[in-house]
Amino acid sequence: MTQTTIIDIGEVARQSGLPPSTLRFYEEKGLIQSTGRHGLRRLFNSNVLQRLALIALGQSAGFSLEEISAMFTAEGPEIDxxxxxxxxxxxxxxxxxxxxxxxxxxxxxxxxxxxxxxxxxxxxxxxxxxxxxxxxxxxxxxx
Structure with missing residues (x-):
């Protein structure tokens, strides 16, 4: 089992290459979830980076955000x-x-x-x- 760490939105943005506004948009759409806040900064499990990579891959292949969102279940990605x-x-x-x-x-x-x-x-x-x-x-x- 891999250990997840908590990282703030700035670190997620740095590691993923996505601006914080995109991360907030993805959270609003239910594609990712923050675990809480530290002051005004959203906090995420480090496994969000893999999820963001899957979103990027799906978009590159031409899937819409709605189609990508439907691929995520509580247990993880389930791709038809x-x-x-x-x-x-x-x-x-x-x-x-x-x-x-x-x-x-x-x-x-x-x-x-x-x-x-x-x-x-x-x-x-x-x-x-x-x-x-x-x-x-x-x-x-x-x-």
């Missing part, structure tokens, strides 16, 4: 493997869309057409953007 697979599939879709966008931009940059507006690949990207398909694709992958 199906949810991880769904997020991985979503990331794969984002990667494919970003690759297609990159390839289109690279082509437009090297296109021998006299102007970008005469480039067929650039025209296709414009049509998709004009129909809102680019934004819809990006938004649907952020949910």
């Amino acid at each position: 493997r199906e949810q991880l697979l769904a997020k991985a599939a979503e990331l794969d879709e984002n990667i494919q869309q970003l690759k297609a966008m990159r390839d289109g931009l690279l082509h437009a940059a090297d296109c021998p057409a006299p102007s970008h507006l005469e480039c067929p690949s650039f025209q296709r990207m414009l049509r998709l953007a004009g129909k809102g398909q680019l934004k819809r694709r990006q938004k649907s992958t952020r949910r």
Whole structure:
């Protein structure tokens, strides 16, 4: 069993790299809990650092704070493997869309057409953007 120590919000901020305002916000949202106060400074168990790392990892993977919050139980993190697979599939879709966008931009940059507006690949990207398909694709992958 690992021994936890009590650290104040300043030390948590220093070790996690998060500003105290973010720590207070996470506490307000129920993502972390302080154990009390020393004067005006919130106190936390040192295991809050692992929890903050899990939150950061979840956010990096594209999970919302609400989704991350649902992964925490009184016993600790409980991560649904199906949810991880769904997020991985979503990331794969984002990667494919970003690759297609990159390839289109690279082509437009090297296109021998006299102007970008005469480039067929650039025209296709414009049509998709004009129909809102680019934004819809990006938004649907952020949910």
